[in-house]
Ligand code: PTT
């Protein structure tokens with residue numbers, strides 16, 4: 001079915017084959033648009049349809065997808081986001097990330113909803129898209145860091161060009177390399193930057209001159225204007241502008257959920273050196289934001305000591321949580337420096353912090369020695385962690401093994417090291433400690449890309465309503481949260497107006513109607529989200545086959561076995577039986593069987609019969 005575009009979508013997919021040096025425009029299928037909306041939904045549908053099972057994620061056959069949605073780029077709150085996705089080299093399953101960047105808006109203005117890249121360029125190259133004009137151009141920027149590359153490309157193509165790029169970590173196929181943009185926007189935690197590197201693709205540069213089609217331009221403009229006003233009038237607006245996601249730091253400390261020394265504790269002795277107030281008082285010098293956003297949250301901080309003195313870095317809570325307390329570092333200057341190094345090299349800060357912390361614990365427990373690592377890791381020693389981060393980015397010595405991520409490294413070490421690898425499905429856990437939180441642990445366990453918080457930041461509800469409550473209602477609430485939050489991955493816009501300043505969800509069906517001319521209720525949106533979740537799950541199961549099982553949805557072993565030793569919850573850990581009970585409720589509510597595989601009837605209800613037929617080649621589906 002070809003889409004008769006009334007608006008929202010441009011109606012075109014651009015496919016570039018780097019091996020053949022060719023590109024082609026294809027129409028966006030109308031059914032796909034309505035069934036999956038955009039962004040993550042488009043990405044998983046294309047990966048399901050076009051990838052064969054077992055493709056090596058770092059081979060030319062993998063597909064690198066950059067996808068927008070029907071709201072991307074429109075003059076409505078925080079719409080400048082793009083989804084980057086591929087089969088993940090870190091987890092072996094579906095992987096994606098979300099980046100706020102001019103490239104999101106420019107891709108739509110160039111006339112495309114999605115860019116799909118396959119193959120491998122013979123020499124390091126960039127893809128340049130200027131409306132219908134698409135070129136693959138050899139580049140001498142290979143080896144340059146993400147800052148230098150951004151500067152060079154901006155100088156050549158102009159400050160308004162949308163640029164997505166990788167750093168040396170992506171080039172060297174570090175398994176948690178991200179795609180970067182505009183010196184501080186990062187996305188694709190499960191190694192999507194390594195997939196880009198494996199294609200010899202240093203950057204994508206996009207310039208569009210078209211108007212993004214919409215069904216009702218007047219309605220988009222007036223709804224957008226009213227929406228911006230509502231965002232600005234929020235009571236939380238002022239604090240948000242001052243601290244952004246760094247608000248979470250002190251909250252986590254106060255609630256014993258701050259990841260500390262490889263997620264061993266939930267509180268940190270030097271938290272006051274690193275929290276939002278400390279940032280405001282001593283380090284923050286400015287503010288940055290994504291396109292079309294009037295609640296900019298990028299905190300620009302100046303480093304005051306150490307090897308990166310006087311450099312400026314954009315920070316968020318996750319970065320500081322994972323590179324500060326999780327490494328026992330109480331000196332903000334080193335935390336900022338590690339963040340800067342990760343950004344310049346193009347590595348995910350969360351997985352970097354998780355991997356360095358894992359190595360430190362493994363060393364302390366005598367599972368690996370100084371002779372293997374090449375130095376003695378030490379909680380709180382920023383200089384050493386900077387050195388180790390460099391080793392990873394360059395794959396130098398032991399850095400070559402650390403660059404494979406925590407799970408792979410733990411398997412390599414053996415001796416039970418896996419127990420201390422704080423990850424789910426191979427993706428390192430983001431910065432929320434869960435020794436007392438079965439619901440948040442379940443959110444990590446069932447997140448569609450591995451342990452990431454974006455699909456369900458369930459922690460705040462769970463703490464407000466009672467951490468010790470274990471019932472089906474709690475699981476129901478988690479699923480509703482996943483349905484709502486994953487809408488933003490499909491629509492593709494920023495979820496923070498809703499999450500952080502209380503922007504009403506009722507705006508979104510109105511935006512969709514004005515943009516596309518189609519009516520979507522929240523029930524329709526939930527259905528799209530469930531369909532997307534079921535297809536992502538099917539993708540994982542198709543890859544893992546008989547190796548798939550409910551153990552894939554378990555949180556890190558350590559949370560069940562190593563209790564907190566400090567703070568108000570000392571002695572507490574997760575209970576496996578309770579977790580298993582919640583997981584069973586989760587499967588039941590989603591219509592998945594006890595292995596966590598969607599039932600045939602569930603797939604049929606979601607219009608995914610074609611998925612069931614293919615999945616049956618790999619595992620026996622239950623009715
Ligand atoms: C996101 C993850 C996050 S989530 C953070 S901080 W966060 C880390 N940021 C990194 C960074 O910076 N540099 C780096 N080298 N690695 C990093 N890894 C980490 O990546 C980000 C904001 C934030 S800041 C959040 S919560 C929200 N996330 C959204 C989302 O996921 N979807 C959505 N529709 N809207 C969102 N809005 C917010 O965007 P991943 P960004 Mg990011 C420097 O990509 O892979 O999804 O992992 O996109 O443009 O940087 O904005 O406290």
Ligand code: SF4
Pocket residue numbers: 078079080100288289290291293294295296297298494495496497
């Ligand atoms: Fe970007 Fe922050 Fe605005 Fe979201 S709220 S669009 S992450 S600047």
